[in-house]
Each structure stands twice: as C-alpha cells, then as structure tokens.
Amino acid sequence: MTVAELGKKLKEMYNSAPDKEQVTFIHLFGIKYGEEILRNHYSIAEIVSISGIKDSYKTEVRKGINLSKYVNTTI
Numbered sequence: 001m002t003v004a005e006l007g008k009k010l011k012e013m014y015n016s017a018p019d020k021e022q023v024t025f026i027h028l029f030g031i032k033y034g035e036e037i038l039r040n041h042y043s044i045a046e047i048v049s050i051s052g053i054k055d056s057y058k059t060e061v062r063k064g065i066n067l068s069k070y071v072n073t074t075i
Contacts (some may be wrong), residue, residue: 030064
C-alpha cells in the first residue's frame with residue numbers, strides 16, 4: 001500500500017467512525033496498518049496530511065502504531 005492509499009484509508013476510517021469515536025478509529029488505523037507503515041518507513045505526517053484530518057492527529061496515529069506491536073491483527 002502506498003502513502004496515498006494509507007492517507008485515503010485513514011480519511012475513510014475517520015469519516016466512518018461513530019459519533020465521538022473518531023480518535024478511536026485513528027488508533028485502530030495505526031494498529032491495523034502500523035506494521036506496514038513501519039516496514040516501509042512511511043511518514044506519519046505525510047499520511048495525515050493526505051487524509052485531510054487535523055495535523056495534531058499525528059500523535060494519535062503514532063499511539064496506534066505503537067499499540068500495533070502488541071496486537072494480533074490476523075484473528
């Protein structure tokens with residue numbers, strides 16, 4: 001997946017989140033795609049910029065990526 005595709009996916013997840021759960025869905029994005037982001041050395045800032053969400057959400061994506069190391073997403 002490219003940085004542009006990840007940005008689009010982040011935007012989709014953010015926009016489809018239930019009311020008041022947007023930050024949770026940003027964390028879920030980081031958990032789901034964290035391994036890929038880390039493996040490819042993708043820029044979180046670039047992904048967030050492409051998504052069009054607030055720049056401050058970079059921290060929330062990072063939290064999700066950090067959690068991805070401890071979550072089994074193959075279940």
